[in-house]
Amino acid sequence: MTSFSSAALIVNAKSRKGQALFKQACQALDAVDFPVDAHAVEDPDQLEATIERALAKKPELVILGGGDGTISGLVDHLVGKGVTLGVLPLGTANSFCRTLGIPLDIPGAVAVIRTGQKRRIDLGMIGDDYFANAATLGIAPQIAETVPHNLKKYLGRLGYLSWAAIQFLKFRPFWLTVDAGAGPQHLKVVEVRIANGRFHGGEEMMDEAEIDSGDIVIECVRGHFKRRLVANWAATVLKLKARREDIVVFRGKSLRIDTKPRLPISIDGEVLAHTPATVKIAAAAIDVMVPATPSA
Template sequence: MSKLPRSAALIVNTKSRTGEKAFRDACRLLKEAGVDLVMAKAVKNPAKLPDEVKKAVNAKVPMVIVGGGDGSISCAVDHVVGTDTVFGLLPLGTANSFARSLAIPLDIAGAVAVLTEGKRKKVDLGMIDGDYFANCAAIGLSPLIAETVPHDLKKWLGRPGYLGWAAVQLARFKPFLLTVGEGASAVTIDALEVRIANGRYQGGTELIETEVGDGDIVIQVIEGQRRFKLLWSWGLSLGGPGPVRGTVREFRGREFRIATDPPLPISIDGEVLAQTPVTAKLARHAIVMAVPA
């Protein structure tokens, strides 16, 4: 496949954990590598980031580079779908799960090297109803955390702060009834957590034996009613997806209808953006990305 473009727009969410500090370094490293930055925006209000991406795509900039966390990446990809624009990312968030799933280095120099020395690749995205997402959506405790976690806690304490807040919110959490599928083939089970995954990672932890591009969306469910099992599964996740496999049930395919009783919010790459029931599916080869060579 052809080389990556040497002309790009850089759009960085400076509210992401390392965004403000990384913006100047990214500009300098890209220019030193011979990339012509036709646009460089440090976005202080994350809500305005998708509009800046849309402007760059509409201006036919060959490559749009977004710096931020998983939420920033997820809200940006919608505007690149169906275009010839190459999408690049600088992982500047707390978990950086999508970057991990694509083996993109988490340091600025390494990520910039991918943007200048890597290759183009058509990459799958997930979809929740009509909304594209990059890496993973979740039902259960994750949306409860996402709705309540103080932004400064994530920014200054990173993953340890996020996990500490998760322990606090566990006391409020209640199991729920999950239905996957419709009609005679529907499966209804007691659930503690549901992950709707396009990639291997959630919250920066490798949980699912899959690859971005394997052709399936993965529904991973921690079954049961006792919160202890949720804690047990989380503990096993420290050893990777192998130990987790014994505590979860998985459904793999291109499309699933998902409902819960009661209806519950869904966090999409860390941002609460939907509520059950929804249709989750895979968008095959949805965007062209800069990935490691």
């Protein structure tokens, strides 16, 4: 069990469960034996300023409450600060927590903070931007750019799936170029997943990605028709061996990617970059609290 002298809690109160669960999180954290400086941030534009103010007080532990986008958006501020990350899963998919085996309920996640252990993990990078879990090219950025915020907040996965069906009608396969150092390779693809962990969108998709492997993994779903993407999604949800069909995997420390046409890149659900881009791994970048006996 790891002990701390102080902690800061920053909750994205605009995430799907943020406002409703902030009070519950504070109550659950009453059980820890160190003071917690708690912040509920209702305006997402104030999240970065809030974490900077919290870090100025030199906490040993920073607990972030929100979805994968919140974690990735704030993790840059923790790199090199000598703090440990704790996570409360208040988002839709909570893929980062799933990868780490952190329970998806507030009491369970707080129990990990109280009785768990530190684990040194990698972070992905696109350009100079760190991310915790995954980035995507294809229909996901199209959804992220257009989905109404209230749909995301109140309907969660159902909202994403409904909006995805609408956007799917507009989607087209695209050309991808990947250079892993041995020369460029060109593929016609329907989706590209850039992963630091096994889970993406709440589903276990990336068999070859590990959060402390020292490599970033790019998984490409080949296809000239978008029905290949539907088949791959279905096989993934049903855990069929067919999910590996039409998959091409690249891995390494640094890879260059480009597309025709130029496309947005969503990083844990938020569109934050565009092609062309350099994808890298930041090996052993931060410590995070995980279960003492991992469940995943």
